[in-house]
Amino acid sequence: MLSRQYAKWMFAWETALTTRDTNRIVRPLEWGFDWLPPLSGAVPSSDLDHMIALNRQIAERSDEFFGYATPTDFRLERRHPQLFPTNVRPETLAQDADFKRRAASGELDQAEFLRFTSPVTTPHPENDQVNARWYPISEGQKAELLRAGKPLQAMIVLPQWNADAFSHNALCEIFNRFGISCLRLSKPYHDIRRPAELERSDYAVSANIGRTLSACRQAVVDIRSSIDWLESQGYEQFGVLGTSLGSCYAFIAAAHDPRIQVCAFNHASTWFGDVIWTGQSTRHIRAAFEQADLTQPLVRDIFVALSPMAYMERFASAPRQVLVVHATYDLTFLAEFSLDVLKNFDKHKVDYVSRVLPCGHYTTGETPYKYIDGWYLGSFVYKAFKRLHQTSTQPQPALA
Numbered sequence: 001m002l003s004r005q006y007a008k009w010m011f012a013w014e015t016a017l018t019t020r021d022t023n024r025i026v027r028p029l030e031w032g033f034d035w036l037p038p039l040s041g042a043v044p045s046s047d048l049d050h051m052i053a054l055n056r057q058i059a060e061r062s063d064e065f066f067g068y069a070t071p072t073d074f075r076l077e078r079r080h081p082q083l084f085p086t087n088v089r090p091e092t093l094a095q096d097a098d099f100k101r102r103a104a105s106g107e108l109d110q111a112e113f114l115r116f117t118s119p120v121t122t123p124h125p126e127n128d129q130v131n132a133r134w135y136p137i138s139e140g141q142k143a144e145l146l147r148a149g150k151p152l153q154a155m156i157v158l159p160q161w162n163a164d165a166f167s168h169n170a171l172c173e174i175f176n177r178f179g180i181s182c183l184r185l186s187k188p189y190h191d192i193r194r195p196a197e198l199e200r201s202d203y204a205v206s207a208n209i210g211r212t213l214s215a216c217r218q219a220v221v222d223i224r225s226s227i228d229w230l231e232s233q234g235y236e237q238f239g240v241l242g243t244s245l246g247s248c249y250a251f252i253a254a255a256h257d258p259r260i261q262v263c264a265f266n267h268a269s270t271w272f273g274d275v276i277w278t279g280q281s282t283r284h285i286r287a288a289f290e291q292a293d294l295t296q297p298l299v300r301d302i303f304v305a306l307s308p309m310a311y312m313e314r315f316a317s318a319p320r321q322v323l324v325v326h327a328t329y330d331l332t333f334l335a336e337f338s339l340d341v342l343k344n345f346d347k348h349k350v351d352y353v354s355r356v357l358p359c360g361h362y363t364t365g366e367t368p369y370k371y372i373d374g375w376y377l378g379s380f381v382y383k384a385f386k387r388l389h390q391t392s393t394q395p396q397p398a399l400a
Contacts, residue, residue: 010329014360018280021087026284029292032210058305068119068221070228084191086162086200120218127193135172135182151236154181158246165191178382188215207288216306223253251308255315262384264323269337270309273300279332316348321384332361
């Protein structure tokens with residue numbers, strides 16, 4: 001009885017959080033072929049069949065799709081951080097105004113950001129300037145690690161869809177205490193990269209199929225490019241932490257980049273289209289697809305190329321340490337999809353740790369669940385990097 005009451009309360013709270021924003025827009029279906037490489041071979045007569053065939057080809061040739069040339073304009077920039085809110089609730093707008101006031105009066109310290117031009121270009125110049133807030137360990141920590149012969153370690157942190165610019169920054173500060181530097185990456189179309197015509201990060205995930213696939217491509221390439229910069233700074237061991245949409249991007253980046261040896265997936269799913277169709281956060285996108293007479297299986301097919309399931313074998317082919325956190329009452333990434341991830345990890349013999357939160361997707365960010373989640377993520381990353389260092393220093397057997 002108590003468990004049923006708790007579930008009812010949790011579902012009500014989760015629904016309230018997913019419906020409080022009033023600026024979600026139902027945009028019409030657009031195929032967006034101009035955002036994607038052309039399909040080789042015969043092009044099907046219908047746009048639907050064309051997009052399905054193109055997704056399959058991208059997944060089969062993913063090295064090409066997620067390939068890139070290392071940027072040449074890496075630079076560090078100092079400026080006052082800004083909130084870049086994605087909702088129009090009064091309390092959020094007041095918080096944004098307060099940040100701007102504090103910055104103008106000198107009360108707010110400047111922060112350091114890694115900037116570079118994304119190897120994937122779009123029609124939006126602001127989106128193509130990659131932005132990652134830099135949380136380096138102190139020079140004293142760095143010197144101590146080097147004296148001890150320990151490798152420099154770094155995490156790339158990717159928050160959820162429509163995150164403001166302060167989301168997940170506390171995690172980076174925690175990792176710094178463990179001797180791990182962090183780049184908190186602004187995903188495509190998020191915060192400072194968001195085009196001026198948008199209130200939300202709508203172009204990252206929308207009813208424009210090609211643009212959504214392109215955003216994933218850009219995010220993956222930006223992650224890999226950030227590791228290139230970290231390597232140039234002397235870092236040797238790397239991890240990614242992604243939440244929700246950030247988890248999807250982090251998984252695909254790891255599947256295509258064996259340098260990523262520590263992975264923390266905060267909410268995970270196998271098929272991108274299933275999340276679009278069933279999730280509370282994407283009801284406005286599903287509405288556009290329903291208006292175009294698409295069904296759940298078809299939506300799964302038109303998003304195959306950005307689904308973790310398409311790269312499961314590739315992900316499992318390189319040794320890495322993995323954490324998957326999912327929530328029992330998740331109405332955005334349904335628990336059955338997260339359990340499907342674990343089932344496939346077992347099938348492919350992935351070394352992983354599973355943690356379960358007694359809440360939902362949005363309530364993960366609420367008290368007390370955010371502290372439980374932070375403990376799961378922080379303790380795993382700390383232990384994973386410690387094990388990674390121990391493994392790298394073990395003497396290797398001599399060749400016969």
